Amino acid sequence: MTHSTYSNPEIIDYLDQRRGKIFSNTGGWFPGKGVFSHGYSMLEELVGEKTYFQVLILNATGKLVDRPLADWVEALYGCLSWPDPRIWCNQIGALSGAVRTSVMSATAMGALAADSRIYGVLPLLESVAFIQQALIKKQQGMNAGQIVDEAFAECKASKPYIMGYRRPIAKGDERLEVMEKVGKKLGFGIGEHMLLAYEIEKTLLEKIDEGMNINGYMSAFLADQGFSPQETYQMFSMLVASGVTACYLDTYRRPPDTFLPLRCDDIDYQGPPRRAVPDVK
Amino acid sequence: MSEEFKHEQVRSRNEPFAQKTASQIWHETPAVDNPYIAASSHCYGYDLHELMHKRSYVDVIFLLFRGELPSAAQAELLQQLMIALINPGPRHAATRAAMNVGVGKTDPLHILPIATAVYAGEYSGAKEVEMSMTFIEANCERDVAVVVQENFIDTDAVERTGFGVRHGGIELRAVQLAQQLQQLDGAGNALAWGNRLAAALTPMKKNWLITSVAAAVLLDLGFSTRVGASFFQLLGAPGLLAHGLEMAGKPILAMPFVSDENYIVER
Incomplete structure (x- = not known):
């Protein structure tokens, strides 16, 4: 049995130098001097001067964006704050309210549930990367149909799809036209990624009767604004939180046990039949 | 938005969601006079009280995640890992x-x-x-x-x-x-x-x-x-x-x- 860790002394020395210290690339609070975020004095340059969503995007990406873009992101948050407890993350809020969990626990846990492979925030990593790579392919001479064919060939799912161009429950997405109006009102044009996203949507509607969803739309829009997949993911970490809170309140105000009550036999037991427990040999 | 980018009409997929949630893990038998109250609970077919009486916590946690009670060797390995x-x-x-x-x-x-x-x-x-x-x-x-x-x-x-x-x-x-x-x-x-x-x-x-x-x-x-x-x-x-x-x-x-x-x- 080995008792030596065969350690690299340089790493031990490096770690020792950092004991009891915090090194930050972001900022911090220095009592009596101020609070700083990415080089800005929060209390002198940000609070009251910039909107909460400008601060949120700054903290999430390090970029202080102009007001119109922050307003666009804020509007997008509104698109994902529906008070409908049938949506999986929102139902965590409703179930929490039904059993009187704290509203903070409900909201935080519901927001976490949107870290899903099929809905919510996590798919942004894939959909922003897709549209960015698709634009490179277009610039290299491929058209939307060829880009879709290539994506389908690489897709391992039984029904091929492209992240951002398919949605559970419904086909189509009523939020696209709303966000298009918001974008126009805020002075945004159609960038290269968005133009390609529309071309891809047109192709997909013809091929498999699937259109763009809000995820695909926001991915193309934010790619046009120069954000990476990871920055986009970071920017929307609490995207669904408000809808979860709304669903919490509805059940919190109702008697316990009354949200989607289940009889014992409402669970369809499909396991082994009853059997005797064997004694431990 | 120009006509070229007109989106499709939103419509339900009418996906075939299950009518009931199914589980192989747990079976609750209702009380005779209240379908919402369980009179007994079975884990993969074993009565919970019988499990309490005869088996260890390690055995039952293995059952819960694997669907069968462990052999003595599996239980010993899991118990040592858990510790x-x-x-x-x-x-x-x-x-x-x-x-x-x-x-x-x-x-x-x-x-x-x-x-x-x-x-x-x-x-x-x-x-x-x-x-x-x-x-x-x-x-x-x-x-x-x-x-x-x-x-x-x-x-x-x-x-x-x-x-x-x-x-x-x-x-x-x-x-x-x-x-x-x-x-x-x-x-x-x-x-x-x-x-x-x-x-x-x-x-x-x-x-x-x-x-x-x-x-x-x-x-x-x-x-x-x-x-x-x-x-x-x-x-x-x-x-x-x-x-x-x-x-x-x-x-x-x-x-x-x-x-x-x-x-x-x-x-």
């Missing part, structure tokens, strides 16, 4: 998160969800176990020399494989744990292959990590990758909670608060 993983220790990031919850006077009922969420990490957490299980499962029939060549030459493969170094050195406890568990009757191919890989890595000053030992044992116990990683998260929960609760009873001054002099903004 080994019962506490990630006071220096693990997840435990420190638990302590922050406690000392910060957050409701102690939030300690467990917060700390176990941190324990899901890709580095020394449950996600690393998942990746390690995938790595071992894919390679454990292959020659370790080839696997070393493919994965450990000029690369830092820790997060993908679960084998390597922590804090610049070999994790002694992981090596000892693997050697101890290897002696048990329930140890299988994954642990044996991992030991051969660790031996091949030793000249490179790399070895087992706690996450890869857990990954190998969970594979030998028949856990799938998805179940195994989440199960690892569960097994660390007692220690996370204990440390959080310990701090919950202490004043907020009981943990260090980095001074302004030691808070260095690098910009």
Whole structure:
């Protein structure tokens, strides 16, 4: 049995130098001097001067964006704050309210549930990367149909799809036209990624009767604004939180046990039949 | 928006959602006069009270996740693993998160969800176990020399494989744990292959990590990758909670608060 860790002394020395210290690339609070975020004095340059969503995007990406873009992101948050407890993350809020969990626990846990492979925030990593790579392919001479064919060939799912161009429950997405109006009102044009996203949507509607969803739309829009997949993911970490809170309140105000009550036999037991427990040999 | 980009009309997919939620795990028999109250509960067919009477907690937790009661050898292997993983220790990031919850006077009922969420990490957490299980499962029939060549030459493969170094050195406890568990009757191919890989890595000053030992044992116990990683998260929960609760009873001054002099903004 080995008792030596065969350690690299340089790493031990490096770690020792950092004991009891915090090194930050972001900022911090220095009592009596101020609070700083990415080089800005929060209390002198940000609070009251910039909107909460400008601060949120700054903290999430390090970029202080102009007001119109922050307003666009804020509007997008509104698109994902529906008070409908049938949506999986929102139902965590409703179930929490039904059993009187704290509203903070409900909201935080519901927001976490949107870290899903099929809905919510996590798919942004894939959909922003897709549209960015698709634009490179277009610039290299491929058209939307060829880009879709290539994506389908690489897709391992039984029904091929492209992240951002398919949605559970419904086909189509009523939020696209709303966000298009918001974008126009805020002075945004159609960038290269968005133009390609529309071309891809047109192709997909013809091929498999699937259109763009809000995820695909926001991915193309934010790619046009120069954000990476990871920055986009970071920017929307609490995207669904408000809808979860709304669903919490509805059940919190109702008697316990009354949200989607289940009889014992409402669970369809499909396991082994009853059997005797064997004694431990 | 121009006509060219007109979107489709929103319409329901009318997907065939199940009418009832199905489960193979648990069967509740209703009381004769109230369909909402369970008169008895069965886990994979076994009456819960009979399980309480005849079997250990380790047996029943194995049953809950694997669907069958363990053999004596499996139960012994799982029990030793559960003890080994019962506490990630006071220096693990997840435990420190638990302590922050406690000392910060957050409701102690939030300690467990917060700390176990941190324990899901890709580095020394449950996600690393998942990746390690995938790595071992894919390679454990292959020659370790080839696997070393493919994965450990000029690369830092820790997060993908679960084998390597922590804090610049070999994790002694992981090596000892693997050697101890290897002696048990329930140890299988994954642990044996991992030991051969660790031996091949030793000249490179790399070895087992706690996450890869857990990954190998969970594979030998028949856990799938998805179940195994989440199960690892569960097994660390007692220690996370204990440390959080310990701090919950202490004043907020009981943990260090980095001074302004030691808070260095690098910009």
